[in-house]
Amino acid sequence: MPKMKSHTGMGKRVKVTGGGKIVREKAGKRHLLEGKSSHVTRRMTGTVVVAKADTKRVKKMLGR
Structure with missing residues (x-):
């Protein structure tokens, strides 16, 4: 059986x-x-x- 490849993206x-x-x-x-307020952009950091x-699903994509 081939190796499981991790999702590079x-x-x-x-x-x-x-x-x-994760x-x-x-x-x-x-x-x-x-167009976005500074309040919104700070919240996104x-x-x-x-x-x-x-x-x-994410763990499966990472090959874990």
Whole structure:
């Protein structure tokens, strides 16, 4: 049986912490920032833990 390949796109989007949590960047802070208030853009900074409903799928895509 061939080796399981990890999804390279998912590998670029998420990071696995030392404790095993999967973290991602918040969406919506790439372009069209002039129209968004500074309150909104500040809220979009930083990383958040991937939703519990998505963790199983993301781990499978990472090959874990």
